[in-house]
Amino acid sequence: MTKGLDNLKHIVVLMxxxxxxxxxxxxxxxxNSRINGLTGNESNPDSxxxxxxxxxxxxxxxxxxxxxxxxxxxxxMQLFDGxxxxxxxxxxxxxxxxxxxxxxxxxxxxxxxxxFPPEKIPILTGLARNYAVFNGWFSSIPxxxxxxxxxxxxxxxxxxxxxxxxYLNVPYLSIYERMLKAGRTSKLYYYDQQSSSLEVVNLLKxxxxxxxxxxxxxxDCKKNRLPDYCFVEPNYSDHEDDGGGELxxxxxxxxxxxxAGEAFIGQVYKAIRNNPNLWKSTLLLVTYDEHxxxxxxxxxxxxxxxxxxxxxxxxxxxxxxxxxxxxxxxPAIAVSPWIPKGSVIAGPEDPINGRVFEHASIxxxxxNFFLGDYDNRSPREKAASxxxxxxxxxxxxxxxxxKLK
Amino acid sequence: MAKSENVIRIPELPKDAxxxxxxVSELLWxxxxxxxxxxxxxxxxxRRAIRTEGQASAxxxxxxxxxxxxxxxxxxxxxxxxxxxxxxxxxxxxxxxxxxRSSKG
Numbered sequence: 001m002t003k004g005l006d007n008l009k010h011i012v013v014l015m016x017x018x019x020x021x022x023x024x025x026x027x028x029x030x031x032n033s034r035i036n037g038l039t040g041n042e043s044n045p046d047s048x049x050x051x052x053x054x055x056x057x058x059x060x061x062x063x064x065x066x067x068x069x070x071x072x073x074x075x076x077m078q079l080f081d082g083x084x085x086x087x088x089x090x091x092x093x094x095x096x097x098x099x100x101x102x103x104x105x106x107x108x109x110x111x112x113x114x115x116f117p118p119e120k121i122p123i124l125t126g127l128a129r130n131y132a133v134f135n136g137w138f139s140s141i142p143x144x145x146x147x148x149x150x151x152x153x154x155x156x157x158x159x160x161x162x163x164x165x166x167y168l169n170v171p172y173l174s175i176y177e178r179m180l181k182a183g184r185t186s187k188l189y190y191y192d193q194q195s196s197s198l199e200v201v202n203l204l205k206x207x208x209x210x211x212x213x214x215x216x217x218x219x220d221c222k223k224n225r226l227p228d229y230c231f232v233e234p235n236y237s238d239h240e241d242d243g244g245g246e247l248x249x250x251x252x253x254x255x256x257x258x259x260a261g262e263a264f265i266g267q268v269y270k271a272i273r274n275n276p277n278l279w280k281s282t283l284l285l286v287t288y289d290e291h292x293x294x295x296x297x298x299x300x301x302x303x304x305x306x307x308x309x310x311x312x313x314x315x316x317x318x319x320x321x322x323x324x325x326x327x328x329x330x331p332a333i334a335v336s337p338w339i340p341k342g343s344v345i346a347g348p349e350d351p352i353n354g355r356v357f358e359h360a361s362i363x364x365x366x367x368n369f370f371l372g373d374y375d376n377r378s379p380r381e382k383a384a385s386x387x388x389x390x391x392x393x394x395x396x397x398x399x400x401x402x403k404l405k
Numbered sequence: 406m407a408k409s410e411n412v413i414r415i416p417e418l419p420k421d422a423x424x425x426x427x428x429v430s431e432l433l434w435x436x437x438x439x440x441x442x443x444x445x446x447x448x449x450x451x452r453r454a455i456r457t458e459g460q461a462s463a464x465x466x467x468x469x470x471x472x473x474x475x476x477x478x479x480x481x482x483x484x485x486x487x488x489x490x491x492x493x494x495x496x497x498x499x500x501x502x503x504x505x506r507s508s509k510g
Contacts, residue, residue: 257422266415
């Protein structure tokens with residue numbers, strides 16, 4: 001066991017919305033070739049047969065409207081470009097054509113290939129440069145938000161590939177319920193009452209003690225009351241606070257302002273970083289639920305089947321799904337002073353040492369660390385890679401770690 | 406050089422980014438539907454659990470308040486209580502200075 005692991009007391013996960021790895025972090029490859037981002041030569045054909053290249057032209061807002069399709073059939077199109085699909089390896093050539101279908105505007109459809117130059121999103125790229133980037137963290141399902149988030153909470157979506165999730169009488173407990181049952185502490189912090197939690201059905205009605213708002217998170221960080229494991233949700237809507245002030249959505253879901261999400265990631269980081277006790281004993285994972293229909297160049301790999309089955313009707317593709325392949329790659333960054341600066345965790349690009357992570361890696365890691373042997377989990381969670389081996393024996397000095405002002 | 410790279414300023418947000426009139430996204434709409442379903446399920450569960458007049462009146466009061474978006478009515482109709490209330494007659498009447506908001510019917 002490393003000293004970093006010895007010191008670990010808290011795991012915090014912040015899950016943002018709907019951005020692909022290449023869109024957010026792909027530009028970092030130009031400065032660090034170990035990051036599996038964009039060379040600048042990646043492309044997709046558009047609906048007229050012309051080549052649409054990737055470009056560092058992503059905007060904070062107003063560019064991805066309408067919201068790019070990220071339902072199961074849409075993602076299938078993005079991955080397989082209208083070909084027969086599995087078992088073939090995804091070509092990643094159908095993103096532009098998929099987006100074209102929504103507005104039937106060729107120029108607009110090419111914007112799905114745009115990515116952020118690293119300097120436009122300094123918080124996320126700053127964390128990536130300073131801590132550990134996962135080259136191979138994938139969304140759990142080639143589909144939308146709620147089924148993907150379910151993997152972070154339960155290690156499975158119980159056979160769902162869409163947004164209509166009502167987990168009643170399910171065979172596995174959420175990670176929060178497991179923790180409480182074992183006498184550990186766990187919380188899900190949502191932004192405020194107006195934003196609430198996307199887990200409202202699954203947890204809120206029976207487990208109010210599991211929930212807090214973001215103000216509670218900040219206060220708990222300050223007062224050394226952070227639970228063993230917690231999950232932080234951003235603000236999902238532009239709305240007024242109780243005093244009439246304007247609150248921006250901070251989830252980075254298109255078409256919400258990306259800088260608001262940057263600021264929110266910064267707030268979470270600062271809340272942990274500014275308490276020395278917490279800083280040395282906490283691992284923060286920042287990730288995204290799914291790619292939101294936005295281009296990424298890495299074909300999602302196959303995975304251990306989940307033990308569940310979605311019918312051809314449920315997938316909307318005419319082909320059933322056995323939860324045996326992952327969704328599109330998303331940004332994931334592990335943050336701790338025990339992680340060497342500039343770490344890059346190799347993914348599928350390294351056939352020998354590369355590792356694949358997905359959202360089931362979250363409950364898998366938390367369960368393994370806090371609960372040890374725990375059998376009643378989905379096959380996917382049991383097979384998922386865990387990530388606490390990133391913590392080293394060496395705690396970096398204070399002035400070596402990123403500061404935010 | 407190395408030190409300055411380690412300090413990043415949290416970006417300022419443009420004021421025109423705020424738009425509460427943006428059409429509701431599918432994600433938010435799903436959240437609304439799920440919340441409505443939970444509320445409905447909760448009400449149904451409470452309703453099914455009712456066995457006594459006391460439970461029924463508690464249920465009726467709770468949801469009447471929500472429906473009316475107001476404080477529970479303080480004024481009781483004359484003769485409605487039979488010995489159970491130990492409050493002196495007129496106590497609730499005195500306390501209530503607000504005009505009745507919905508006493509039709």
